[in-house]
Amino acid sequence: MGSLLDVRDLHAWIGRFHILQGVSFTVPAGETTVLLGRNGAGKTTTLRAIMGLVGVRQGSVRLAGQELAGRRPYEIAQLGIGYVPEDRGIFRFLTVEENLRVAERSRGALKARQDLIYGLFPDLARFRQRKAGHLSGGQQQMLAIARALVDDNRLLLIDEPTKGLAPIVVQHLTETLAEIARHVTVLLVEQNFAMAARLGRTCVVIDAGRVVHIGPMDELAASPELQQRWLGVGQQKAS
Numbered sequence: 001m002g003s004l005l006d007v008r009d010l011h012a013w014i015g016r017f018h019i020l021q022g023v024s025f026t027v028p029a030g031e032t033t034v035l036l037g038r039n040g041a042g043k044t045t046t047l048r049a050i051m052g053l054v055g056v057r058q059g060s061v062r063l064a065g066q067e068l069a070g071r072r073p074y075e076i077a078q079l080g081i082g083y084v085p086e087d088r089g090i091f092r093f094l095t096v097e098e099n100l101r102v103a104e105r106s107r108g109a110l111k112a113r114q115d116l117i118y119g120l121f122p123d124l125a126r127f128r129q130r131k132a133g134h135l136s137g138g139q140q141q142m143l144a145i146a147r148a149l150v151d152d153n154r155l156l157l158i159d160e161p162t163k164g165l166a167p168i169v170v171q172h173l174t175e176t177l178a179e180i181a182r183h184v185t186v187l188l189v190e191q192n193f194a195m196a197a198r199l200g201r202t203c204v205v206i207d208a209g210r211v212v213h214i215g216p217m218d219e220l221a222a223s224p225e226l227q228q229r230w231l232g233v234g235q236q237k238a239s
């Protein structure tokens with residue numbers, strides 16, 4: 001299969017800071033690609049730049065051959081990209097169901113996919129009338145991901161879904177994401193190495209706004225030496 005997303009020489013500026021300095025990589029269709037890198041490397045900025053959410057960007061981002069550069073964030077979303085931001089982007093004062101409903105881009109989308117969504121996330125089904133702010137951290141993350149599934153997206157961009165979650169919740173979320181990834185192409189930013197290794201087929205490592213390594217995830221997972229070289233860490237404990 002060819003690549004679904006093709007990022008080429010992407011630059012991004014935040015204020016006067018030149019954050020992304022020519023990022024290039026591809027996301028093969030039907031696979032999960034993991035974006036790795038130390039804190040402040042530019043992972044979130046890469047996802048935001050793909051979505052058109054950074055002030056100034058330059059370079060090319062193609063989704064199935066279609067150029068996204070210059071388009072507004074809502075247009076980019078409409079082309080079939082679901083974005084799950086680092087801060088989750090859910091509405092705390094709306095119920096679970098309302099959060100899903102406001103995620104609809106086309107009428108009837110939720111109705112068509114709610115069985116799938118509530119099947120993947122039984123907790124959300126149970127608490128569908130509960131305010132999102134009253135859910136646990138793990139449930140809030142599930143809701144954030146569920147919102148990206150309401151529409152029939154071709155690609156999901158998911159930013160650090162395990163952040164701040166307990167190991168048992170991470171394990172559960174990993175298995176659910178593995179199930180989701182069977183049906184949709186995913187670009188995942190994840191610092192939890194065990195999750196990244198379980199889900200990713202290819203990894204892209206960025207540092208200081210540049211790509212420093214692209215290779216098979218299992219190769220990186222098997223080699224503490226490569227981890228040390230590209231991520232500055234030894235073999236991390238699976239959690």
Ligand SMILES: Nc1ncnc2c1ncn2[C@@H]1O[C@H](COP(=O)(O)OP(=O)(O)OP(=O)(O)O)[C@@H](O)[C@H]1O
Binds near residue numbers: 017044046
């Ligand atoms: N609003 C901002 N103003 C100034 N600098 C910013 C802003 N947002 C991000 N940066 C800088 O851009 C760089 C990349 O940030 P980014 O959030 O993309 O990193 P990240 O790889 O997602 O890090 P983390 O692992 O901590 O989430 C960092 O050096 C950060 O300090």
Ligand SMILES: [Mg+2]
Binds near residue numbers: 043044045086
């Ligand atoms: Mg980040």
